Every structure is written in C-alpha cells, then in structure tokens.
Amino acid sequence: MTPKDEIHVPINSDSDIVTARQQGRTMALEAGFGDTDLTVISTAISEVARNIVEHALSGEIILRIEHNGSKAGLVITARDDGPGIPDIALAMQDGYSTGKGLGLGLPGTKRLMDEFDIVSDPEIGTTVIMKKWRN
Amino acid sequence: MNGKKKEVRRRIPGEEFPAAGQNALAVEEPTAELLTELVAHLRENRTQLREEWARRITESQFLTAMTKEEVFKEATAVYDNYVAVLETGSVEALQAYALDLSERIIPRGVETREVLGIVLLLRDVLARSLFKKYQGDFALLNRVLDAYEPAANRIANTVAVSFVRERERIIRQQQEAIRELSTPVLQVRERLLILPIIGVIDPQRARQVTEQLLRGIRANRARVVVIDITGVPAVDATVANHLVQTVDASRLMGATVIVTGLSSEIAQTLVTIGVDLTKMKTVGDLQGGIEEAERLLGYKICSSADQGFAKMA
Amino acid sequence: MRVPILKQGKYLIASIQSALSDYELLQLRDDLAAQVGKYRTRGVIVDVTVLDVMDSFAVRTLRAIAQIARMRGAETIIVGIQPEVAFAMVQLGLTLGQVETALDLEEGLALLDDRTRQDGNRDAER
Numbered sequence: 001m002t003p004k005d006e007i008h009v010p011i012n013s014d015s016d017i018v019t020a021r022q023q024g025r026t027m028a029l030e031a032g033f034g035d036t037d038l039t040v041i042s043t044a045i046s047e048v049a050r051n052i053v054e055h056a057l058s059g060e061i062i063l064r065i066e067h068n069g070s071k072a073g074l075v076i077t078a079r080d081d082g083p084g085i086p087d088i089a090l091a092m093q094d095g096y097s098t099g100k101g102l103g104l105g106l107p108g109t110k111r112l113m114d115e116f117d118i119v120s121d122p123e124i125g126t127t128v129i130m131k132k133w134r135n
Numbered sequence: 136m137n138g139k140k141k142e143v144r145r146r147i148p149g150e151e152f153p154a155a156g157q158n159a160l161a162v163e164e165p166t167a168e169l170l171t172e173l174v175a176h177l178r179e180n181r182t183q184l185r186e187e188w189a190r191r192i193t194e195s196q197f198l199t200a201m202t203k204e205e206v207f208k209e210a211t212a213v214y215d216n217y218v219a220v221l222e223t224g225s226v227e228a229l230q231a232y233a234l235d236l237s238e239r240i241i242p243r244g245v246e247t248r249e250v251l252g253i254v255l256l257l258r259d260v261l262a263r264s265l266f267k268k269y270q271g272d273f274a275l276l277n278r279v280l281d282a283y284e285p286a287a288n289r290i291a292n293t294v295a296v297s298f299v300r301e302r303e304r305i306i307r308q309q310q311e312a313i314r315e316l317s318t319p320v321l322q323v324r325e326r327l328l329i330l331p332i333i334g335v336i337d338p339q340r341a342r343q344v345t346e347q348l349l350r351g352i353r354a355n356r357a358r359v360v361v362i363d364i365t366g367v368p369a370v371d372a373t374v375a376n377h378l379v380q381t382v383d384a385s386r387l388m389g390a391t392v393i394v395t396g397l398s399s400e401i402a403q404t405l406v407t408i409g410v411d412l413t414k415m416k417t418v419g420d421l422q423g424g425i426e427e428a429e430r431l432l433g434y435k436i437c438s439s440a441d442q443g444f445a446k447m448a
Numbered sequence: 449m450r451v452p453i454l455k456q457g458k459y460l461i462a463s464i465q466s467a468l469s470d471y472e473l474l475q476l477r478d479d480l481a482a483q484v485g486k487y488r489t490r491g492v493i494v495d496v497t498v499l500d501v502m503d504s505f506a507v508r509t510l511r512a513i514a515q516i517a518r519m520r521g522a523e524t525i526i527v528g529i530q531p532e533v534a535f536a537m538v539q540l541g542l543t544l545g546q547v548e549t550a551l552d553l554e555e556g557l558a559l560l561d562d563r564t565r566q567d568g569n570r571d572a573e574r
Contacts, residue, residue, distance in 0.1 A: 352551070
C-alpha cells in the first residue's frame with residue numbers, strides 16, 4: 001500500500017471539519033464513487049468530525065481505500081482522546097444527543113454508511129470506524 | 136457511455152487478475168532461455184500455426200457468429216499477443232486486447248465456452264508443434280513444456296477472466312438500464328412530474344427511484360410530483376419509510392409530493408405498523424392526484440361543457 | 449469568507465459562495481438577524497446551491513435563521529438544495545421542518561412574492 005492510499009486529517013477546530021470532508025470527497029471520487037455516494041460520504045465525515053470538535057476538542061480523521069475482492073470501499077476512522085461516551089447504546093438511539101446537535105449525529109451517520117462500529121472508553125477516548133462500499 | 140466504461144475498467148491498484156502459476160515466469164535463467172527459443176519457434180511458424188488454429192476453430196464450430204475473415208483476423212491478433220506474453224511475461228497488453236475483443240463479440244452472442252474453447256485450442260496447436268519439434272530429445276521436450284505450460288495457463292486464464300468480466304459488466308449495465316426503464320419519471324405538464332411505480336420495491340430500487348426523481352425535479356423544474364403506487368404489490372414498514380424519505384427529499388428541493396394509489400389494505404397495514412403518513416399528501420387515485428396537482432399549480436379544472444361558462448365568468 | 453447579503457427591495461438575499469465552516473454559518477445567522485431588523489425586511493432567501501454537504505449543524509443553523517427572521521416579521525426560504533444533498537439529508541434524518549424551500553432563486557422570489565402578497569391581503573382585510 002502506498003502512503004497516498006491513507007490520509008490523516010487532524011481535527012482541532014470547526015474549519016478542520018470542512019477540510020476532512022473535502023479530502024474524503026476527493027478520495028471517494030478517485031475511488032470511483034457516484035455523485036450521491038460522494039455527498040453521503042462527505043456528510044457522514046462531517047458528522048463524525050463535528051462529534052470530535054464538540055465532545056473531545058481534538059482528534060483525527062483517517063481516510064483509507066480498502067479492497068475486498070473486486071469491491072472497493074472507503075474506510076473512515078474518527079479517533080479522539082476525549083472523555084468517551086458513557087453509554088454507547090443510548091448514544092446510538094435515534095433522538096439522543098448530548099451536544100448541541102439535532103440528536104441524529106451517530107445513528108443518522110450509521111444510516112448513511114454500510115458498516116459502522118464504535119468503541120469508547122473514558123481512559124482512551126472514542127473511535128468510530130465506518131465503511132462505504134462502491135456499488 | 137465511453138467514459139463510464141473506462142471508469143469501470145480502470146485497474147484498481149493492488150488488484151491483479153488471478154492467474155495460475157503467477158510467478159512461473161519469474162523463474163531461473165534456463166526457463167527464460169527456453170522461452171526465448173520457444174518465442175522464436177512460434178514467430179518462425181506463425182503463418183502455418185495460425186492457419187492451423189483458425190482451421191481447428193472452424194472445425195470445432197466455435198465463433199460461428201463471425202465470418203471466416205473475422206475469425207482469421209482476431210486469431211492473428213490473439214496469436215501475436217500470445218507470443219508477446221510469452222516473450223515479455225506481461226499480460227497487460229493481452230488483457231486489454233481480450234477486454235476489447237470481448238466487448239466486440241459479446242453483443243454478437245459469442246459464449247464463454249467458445250472463448251475458452253479457442254484459447255485451449257491454441258494451447259493445443261502450439262503444444263503439438265512443440266512435440267513435433269522436440270520429439271527427438273525427450274528431456275528437452277519436457278523442459279520446454281515445463282516452461283510453456285504455466286505461461287499458457289496464465290494466458291488462458293487472462294483471456295477467460297477478461298471475457299467473463301466484460302460479460303458481467305454488460306449484464307450490470309443492462310440491469311441498470313432495465314431498472315431505469317421500469318420507473319420512468321414523466322413530465323405531463325410544465326412543472327408537473329408523474330412517477331408511476333410498478334412492481335416490488337427493494338432498498339436498492341427505492342434509492343434509485345429517489346435519485347432519479349430528485350434529478351428529474353431539477354431538470355424539469357418541477358413544483359409538484361405525483362407518485363402513483365397502484366402497481367406496488369406490498370408496502371411494508373421499510374418501503375413506507377423509503378416513500379417518506381422520497382417525499383421529504385423532494386420537499387427539500389421545493390417540490391410538493393402527492394401519493395396516489397394507496398389501497399385500503401396497504402393503508403390499514405401502514406396504520407397498524409405505525410408509519411406516520413400525516414406529513415404526506417395522499418389522494419385516492421392517479422386522476423384525482425393529477426387534478427390536485429393542477430390545482431396546486433394554479434390551473435383551473437373545468438369540463439369542456441363548462442368552458443364557455445368559465446370564459447364568461 | 450463572509451457570505452454576501454444583497455438587499456433587493458423588501459427582501460434580503462444571502463447567496464453562499466463556497467463551503468462554510470460552522471463559524472461562518474453562525475456569522476451568516478447573526479448578519480441576517482441584524483439586517484432583517486435594520487431594513488424591516490419581509491422576506492429572506494438563503495441560496496445554498498453551491499453547498500455539496502448539508503450536515504446537522506448547517507440544517508440547525510438554517511432553521512435558527514428562519515425562526516429568528518420570523519420573530520422579526522420576515523419569511524425565510526431556502527433555495528438551491530441539490531438532489532444529492534437532499535438525498536443525504538433525509539438519510540441522515542434531517543428536514544427543514546416548517547422552513548419553506550424552493551428549487552432556485554427565481555422560484556424562491558416568486559414564492560416570497562406570493563407569501564407576502566397573501567399576508568398583505570390578510571392585513572388589509574383586518
């Protein structure tokens with residue numbers, strides 16, 4: 001794997017959210033995703049990046065193209081060392097929100113993606129790994 | 136269309152055609168020498184071997200959809216590519232040629248077994264010529280075959296995989312076309328679109344219908360959309376949610392959606408499973424839906440008999 | 449970059465020119481709130497044609513703009529949401545609630561004319 005296949009975007013402020021989703025869109029475009037998927041992917045990146053800014057102040061978004069047989073997919077990892085999410089099951093319920101959002105952040109983002117995993121620990125922080133496969 | 140094709144075909148880094156004996160060509164010097172000798176032999180006897188192969192293709196009744204001249208022309212190209220692969224060890228040019236050839240012959244009804252058949256015939260024709268050339272030296276023949284066979288297998292594999300891949304791509308493209316045809320977005324009047332949905336809705340189709348409708352709204356500058364689901368056999372919670380999403384998305388683009396053709400059974404099901412359709416404008420049948428749409432667009436509805444009166448008033 | 453706000457008759461038109469950060473969105477909200485009061489505006493149009501993403505923050509801010517404008521006597525119409533953006537928004541679960549939308553600026557202006565005329569008639573009847 002060449003280094004270009006993976007991009008790290010540090011997330012420290014709200015303007016980094018824009019950078020992260022634009023990088024994600026570019027990478028997805030190169031991987032051959034269609035228009036609707038490009039928008040869906042950028043929206044999902046925007047949500048998880050905002051989650052970092054609102055809850056953890058700093059973290060990073062890692063973008064990577066993955067191949068599974070003839071399928072290509074974009075893997076998005078959002079990592080922070082913030083306080084963690086005490087009750088993930090609760091956070092993943094529609095309508096739940098601790099931040100200033102509409103309470104759709106994580107469950108809504110999950111709906112946008114094909115795969116979605118979240119791990120959180122008060123000591124280590126929160127990591128979201130999500131994937132979108134190209135049709 | 137060409138652009139789309141290129142995109143699909145674009146080789147993904149790190150992805151290779153699966154090949155039998157992939158590393159067989161990168162072996163020790165003697166094999167390389169033997170292959171060089173082999174290539175020289177195939178070049179020398181090109182005319183005769185190529186003719187022999189074309190003859191066997193005709194005999195085996197392969198490629199009957201093509202004329203004799205066409206078969207000979209393609210056979211020549213495949214033969215030269217074949218020799219080039221043996222010489223360079225790289226299948227890329229052959230791969231590109233095989234994809235191109237497949238694209239030309241698939242629409243004419245050439246089948247996978249024929250493509251496999253002709254490649255195996257060539258392998259056979261060449262092997263026989265090697266037997267003949269080296270029959271005096273059994274040990275040498277063995278070594279030549281050891282060098283030839285993995286390469287030949289790899290070539291057969293490349294051609295077959297390219298063909299199957301091209302077939303799959305065409306099938307996907309056709310599926311896409313059929314799906315698009317199955318849900319036409321019709322403009323019946325300025326600013327008014329009708330979307331008759333017929334048949335089962337699965338998530339993939341629901342997504343496609345929505346995307347098509349949203350693009351239709353922009354292209355036709357539609358203000359009202361009538362979605363008729365008379366032809367949808369069953370509506371469960373998933374389908375209903377897709378419908379709600381379609382309505383919401385159209386609304387975001389400034390269009391009002393009217394849903395028609397909700398049968399009483401479907402309506403009851405939706406109430407039972409608790410789908411919230413209050414946000415949705417529904418009208419019993421398509422005709423009523425169109426009338427409502429025209430009202431929203433500011434058209435006056437009147438029967439032809441009333442027209443004189445309407446003008447007077 | 450600050451979003452330019454154009455005053456056209458009794459309306460304000462904010463036409464977004466590029467992707468906006470959260471801060472720039474909030475700035476737009478504040479600028480519009482100030483100008484609605486200053487010019488006694490009857491209608492606000494926010495043109496989002498160039499936005500290729502509308503996430504929960506953007507939607508929340510647009511809703512806030514509409515609510516603030518309404519409290520100060522102006523209708524808000526969001527115009528130019530692109531098909532892909534609309535699709536992603538509903539998948540995420542976002543809608544604009546009571547906020548009106550139109551296909552583009554032209555449609556938005558027509559809709560505002562329509563709305564303010566209705567209001568005017570109602571006022572006259574009283």
